[in-house]
Amino acid sequence: MKVHKRLLSVRDLRVYFSERKNGGFGKPVSINVVNGVSFDVFQGETLGLVGESGCGKTTLGRALIRLGHADVTGHIEFEGHDITTISNREFRSLRKEIQMIFQDPFGSLNPRLTVGQMLEEVLLVHDIARGNAARRRIDELLDLVGLNREYFNRYPHEFSGGQRQRIGIARALAVNPKFIICDEPVSALDVSIQSQIINLLKDLQRDLGLTYFFIAHDLSVVQYISDRVAVMYLGKIVEIADSTELYANPRHPYTQALLSAIPNPEPGAKSGRILLKGDLPGPLNIPAGCGFHPRCPVAMDECRLVEPQLKPLDNNSEHEVSCLLYE
Numbered sequence: 001m002k003v004h005k006r007l008l009s010v011r012d013l014r015v016y017f018s019e020r021k022n023g024g025f026g027k028p029v030s031i032n033v034v035n036g037v038s039f040d041v042f043q044g045e046t047l048g049l050v051g052e053s054g055c056g057k058t059t060l061g062r063a064l065i066r067l068g069h070a071d072v073t074g075h076i077e078f079e080g081h082d083i084t085t086i087s088n089r090e091f092r093s094l095r096k097e098i099q100m101i102f103q104d105p106f107g108s109l110n111p112r113l114t115v116g117q118m119l120e121e122v123l124l125v126h127d128i129a130r131g132n133a134a135r136r137r138i139d140e141l142l143d144l145v146g147l148n149r150e151y152f153n154r155y156p157h158e159f160s161g162g163q164r165q166r167i168g169i170a171r172a173l174a175v176n177p178k179f180i181i182c183d184e185p186v187s188a189l190d191v192s193i194q195s196q197i198i199n200l201l202k203d204l205q206r207d208l209g210l211t212y213f214f215i216a217h218d219l220s221v222v223q224y225i226s227d228r229v230a231v232m233y234l235g236k237i238v239e240i241a242d243s244t245e246l247y248a249n250p251r252h253p254y255t256q257a258l259l260s261a262i263p264n265p266e267p268g269a270k271s272g273r274i275l276l277k278g279d280l281p282g283p284l285n286i287p288a289g290c291g292f293h294p295r296c297p298v299a300m301d302e303c304r305l306v307e308p309q310l311k312p313l314d315n316n317s318e319h320e321v322s323c324l325l326y327e
Helices: 057-064 088-094 117-123 131-144 149-153 161-173 190-208 218-227 243-248 253-260
Strands: 004-020 028-042 046-050 072-079 097-101 179-183 210-217 228-233 235-243
Touching: 004 210, 028 057, 028 072, 028 210, 046 057, 046 218, 057 072, 057 179, 057 210, 088 228, 097 161, 117 131, 117 149, 117 161, 117 190, 131 149, 131 161, 161 190, 190 210, 190 218, 190 253, 210 218, 218 243, 228 243, 228 253, 235 243, 235 253
Parallel strands: 046 210, 046 228, 097 179, 179 210
Antiparallel strands: 004 028, 004 072, 228 235
């Protein structure tokens, strides 16, 4: 694993939204979408994040870059800077270091601007290049992501989904970032195009020394691109480990059920699918104790009362699990 120094450190991160009950006419209530998350991201690695839709993956990713209007508590430290406490003016200088690739390759692009205008805008806002220097930098970016320089004057609607996502990647790279949050960057693309974008991201990471926080629900994609993988359920990380270790030896019952859903390509292979009871509870109805216990096939009486903490399996293990079975 390409691990060097700690680039990002997240401690007890909680994200709250305010919502009114009774169709918007009731009193506002606070909804805890991300609930006490802690993890590290190391320079040069890809940390994957998986979980069911609605578990808080995108909200967590957006909180790392201070997008949105949610209330955030806890600490997010990037290269020694606590970005949860610094002012917007101070954080602006850090925005060049932290960028994001969005899920929707069309909705994330301004339909009124050409490719050249979009990329030039980034360079101007961050005072990186102007005039001929900006045009040379834009040509370099288009080359990096595998797009023809002649696309400079084209609008987003003139491109395919894969090409639009390449434009989004070029925009993220324009400021020479160190850390990129990839929010399901291939989920809206055809399978054949997904592999091209994933391989592009891996090539860029190797050539530019990038670090990724890769959010996805496709378990096979996450396995392919990630050095380590974190599993999220109801706003909490329930397991985190080296990618090879996690896929070969999942410990949390939720992770086991999640990985059992990966199709087996072998003809006639017996299905080992673990079917969970019920649906993912909403953030207003999080169960007491372990949040997974109503759906867990091995839940104990204690699981209904005690909330487990994310802990290493043993003193020397980098495999961490939040489950009372291992306490």
